[in-house]
Amino acid sequence: MRNPLQKRLLRELRDEAGKYAVIFILLVATIGFVSGFLVADSSMRITYDESFEKYNIEDGYFDVKKEMTQEQKAVLEKNEITIYENYFMEEELTNGSTLRIYADREDVDRGCLMEGHLPEQAGEIAIDRMYAENNKIAVGDTIGSADREWTVSGYVALSDYSSLFSDNNDSMFDAVKFGVAIVPKEDFDTFSKKTLHYRYAWTYGTEPVNETAENDRAEDLMKAMGKAVSLESFVPRYQNQAIIFTGNDMGSDKGMMTALLYMIIVILAFVFGITISNTITKEANTIGTLRASGYTRGELVRHYISMPLLVTLIGAVLGNILGYTVLEKVVCQMYYGSYSLTKYVTAWSGEAFWKTTVVPIIMMMIINLLILNHKMKVSPLKFIRRDLSRRKQKRAVRLGVMVPFFTRFRLRIIFQNMSNYAMLLVGIIFANLLLFFGLALPEVLDHYQDDIQQNMLSSYQYMLSVPVSVMSEESKIKSLISMLEFSKAVETDNESAEKFTAYSLNTTDDICDGEEILLYGIQKDSQYVPLDVSEGQVYISKGYADKHLLKAGHTITLKEKYKDDSYDFVVTGIYDYMGTLSLFINQDQLNEMFDLDQDYFSGYFSDTEITDINDKYIGSVVDLEALTKISRQLDVSMGSMMYLVDGFAILIFMVLIYLLSKIVIEKNGQSISMVKILGYGNGEISRLYIFSTSFMVVLFLLLSMVIDYYFMLVIFRQIMLESFSGWIEFHITAGIFIKMFILGIVTYAVVAVLEVRKIRKVPMDEALKNVE
């Protein structure tokens, strides 16, 4: 026969509809969101991984000065590769952005039509979807530069630009100021040859078996190419950020999302545990009688655990349905907000099912089993006598008679509900952490942008682009000629220009291994970097010091990216510069260290624009726009998500406060009823019972801000370490704390109103029905 006690479950659900509804909503929302995230992440990952074959993504590209001849191509293809023309031109559009335009490619790096139609005739253009959305360009709109105009026929996602990096050396892409597009081949052929960039893509005949083999293959290929053509750049796919950045970043938030789900499940499991403990206390006589009549402890444990498991199971099922339908699309939109991905198909994710259904149920079961087993260990007789304490009788904390009576009363309520309040503290810390993140991020990014603007090394920083031909090891004469040509072409008459040498090395420390550090070799009396860089003096940027936890006196070891050569530096001081992770030393010292010519330099600092150097020798211009790419991209990709985070935090906050303060009132139902009988008014009772919780909420809000601040420092640091090259300081103002406090109080006020109503509804006969 089925345990007749189970018949209570539905009634319990009906009687406590409000309580279970809020738990259920929180469960469904969390499981739904995390399930949606995991499903979207896995679907996107599959889409991304499959795109390499589906759209025949290149294995690398190289740039040359002039169009290659068929003979040159044939020579190169002897290296078991297929070469494809991948020419492009760049147009400065009237909206201030740069559009890189390709011909519609059919053989390599094919595009995926996202909306509208592909350009079919002259004057039509299909532009990258994310760039279009960031710049609010609709299908059918007209875009143009000073010379040309196009009608946008559709949105596309180009498989070799899932992240819109305009320059492979950039630390972050900028999908607002840079976009890619395709035009019909016939139209592309009409572009002036002068404006074309001769880029060629290649694919291997047989794919390298692993990363090392791919690396070796690329190095061999570069040497072989160097013999045949004058290379301007050579970027194998594994180094091409526009292709690999998305794949590397995908799934980086999965751990955080799963942790968020488990944290909420643990909190809810404890809320259930506290609720069940209270029910057991209330039903102690009945439980004692049932146990005395022969019901086993296991039968009763199974009965009391049914409700949390049932609610979690239904929550997980519904959450997953929502996850696979609505929320998955929401999360995919977030992905589409960050990356220019091709069209995806929702894929079943076993991982999502395991993490959002099986694990939460197991967690709920384990936590509640532990609580229930502990609670149920009392003997039947003790249950009947309502003596559930397994410890020796508790002594009351002495409170002086001088303390006002109401204060003592409130303190007693706090002492009585310590476990509830402990749970509330954990919940508030957790909810506030989310809220903190949501509120702080925009401010952190704003501060970063302001700081960069105010502390730029110079208004313009030109990084010269040394042609690959200069590096040719095989043809020393060719290399020398190229070098001479280059040296002559990069001199400027601009009076504010100051030469510097830049050299990249990688970190070797445990904090963030393999991160690129830009070494600046600066002149002794530099007007842009006013540091004493006499021989042996080494300064590092504040961004570098903060990220890698370095101080003056520390020794740092940096190494070449693809070689084993390493270099030690003893830090003399920290230079207040957050723009890049950099190291500043004397220019002569740097040139000597890396066997560069004594007069060698690789760029200019300048306060005015340099106009007399050919663009082809300028690799990149580091200006405010370039330096703030990280913060702008973070703002674009995560800005909308922050509202979601804020809303979710408030929901958790509200639900937890509601549930736990409800438990406090339920636990004291009989006492409330009694003091009502004695003649206490609802206002007085509310002041007694609500004030205690209010006091704790305010205390916890303040406490959580301090705790969350330190948590946030750790989390933000971790995000910066794992997800970004570069460093953004976690800088916030007191305003964030005020906002958090106000939001917390307003949210609590809503709950408090509900609790006051609940106190009003406690019937006076409650005291007559139950015995203590």
Added chain:
Amino acid sequence: MFLEINNIKKSFGEAENRIEVLKGIDLSIDKGEFCVLLGPSGSGKSTLLNIIGGIDSSDEGYISIDGEKTGEMKEKKLTLYRRKHLGYIFQMYNLIPNLTIRENIEVGAYLSDKPLDIDDMLQTLGIYEHQHKLPNQLSGGQQQRTAIGRALIKNPDILLCDEPTGALDYNTSKGILKLIETVNQKYGNTVVMVTHNDAIKYMADQVVHLKDGTIRKSYHNENKIPAEELDW
């Protein structure tokens, strides 16, 4: 008349399940009088006490205390009425478990502008040395003394006692009854006590027998005896 109970009727349930618990009760009790309501289970005595105490309402009739009718009072006024006039003692004490003995009595003291002295009350009740303990550290009799202290500390006009000795042994019950008697004599409160214990009628000024929601017998005790001499 200080406490006037006029044609009180009360039913529970709906339609065919409707049970008339009180079928028109009329009763008058003088100030300072000790009235005992006797009767078997289901006779309506606790319901009558709850209606007098303003924690339940009648379907018909009214209760008047010192000329004030409770049925006409709104919730706020009813609360004030309980606050000003009534003290309650239950069979199961109903102490607030997380307050000490002293603090439980202070719960009552808070309601009065001129409460009695708490230390005196603790001494009178014989629980002075237990004042800093929690209720679950005390015996049933000591807990009931605390409940009496909580009801008396505000020196109410009427003390309503619902089976105050129902859960206590003989000796403890006698102690409690003596205490109520002392209080009644010392402070002059009107006492209305519901009990199953027939012996208690001998210490009362007025005895009311209830059965099936009606008063079967009501009389004034000409030869009441002190609680000390009661036996059952």
